[in-house]
Amino acid sequence: MSLTYMLEVEGGLSRGVMKSALLACGASIFSEDEAGFSGNFLGSNMFFLYRDRTDLSPSQVLAELVPSPLHWRVGSRVSLDAISSKFDECRDEIIRLLQELERRSAAHFVLSFQYEEVYAIRDEDGLHLYGNL
Template sequence: MSISYDIEIAGKNCRDEIFATLVEGGVEFTVEKDIQKSSVIGFFSESGMRVFYSDDSMDDWSQSPAKDQALTMDDMVEDWSISARISLIYRNSVSELCDQEIRNFVSELNSRVPSNFVLSFQYDKTYAIKKDGHLEWLVDF
């Protein structure tokens, strides 16, 4: 069974900043596809935690029934217009390393991306939220 931590980014598309943060965080991309067509897949080189990225400029985004609606079940984000999603597929066998990589990635994303974003556990429970320029950790992991 896979466990995911999911990030939804609102507002303008910040693809360059997101990709720079992923690469500097140790993500290696495994799928060489035309980025306009579909999601980008990679993994964190130390933990092996998989990364799936998609945004509103990709062809498969328009096929999604959710499109720009927030999937995270939290009143704080229900009116956000989502421009990008990142799913991190957690590896229980190296949970401490995955926790560290997620925390580092979200902290760095906070520094680079001016947009609001939310980190959730499987879109169900909010772990961190950046709103109005301030990152708040709701769950310490």
């Protein structure tokens, strides 16, 4: 069984920055096309799917119950399928990815569980973690 987390990222973050952040966190890219790419984290085998919106207009954040209004538009989304039996490893990899994105870019982002419960927000003040991811 897996738990799906959604990472919604502000437009302007390049595909290259996302790929390099994932690779720095132990991910392996195994499939790529014009819409995005997918792969697994080597430590936990957590699957991810990245999709950008370069061919479409940016959209609003879909995550519900965001603690404050967001003034940016989504340019890409990453689904992260955490494996229940390796949840601790998956959680650590997700947190490392968020920290790596914060280090590599000023882009805003929101991490939620299936667009319902918000676990992290990157805003102009930095990375904020909520609850127990």
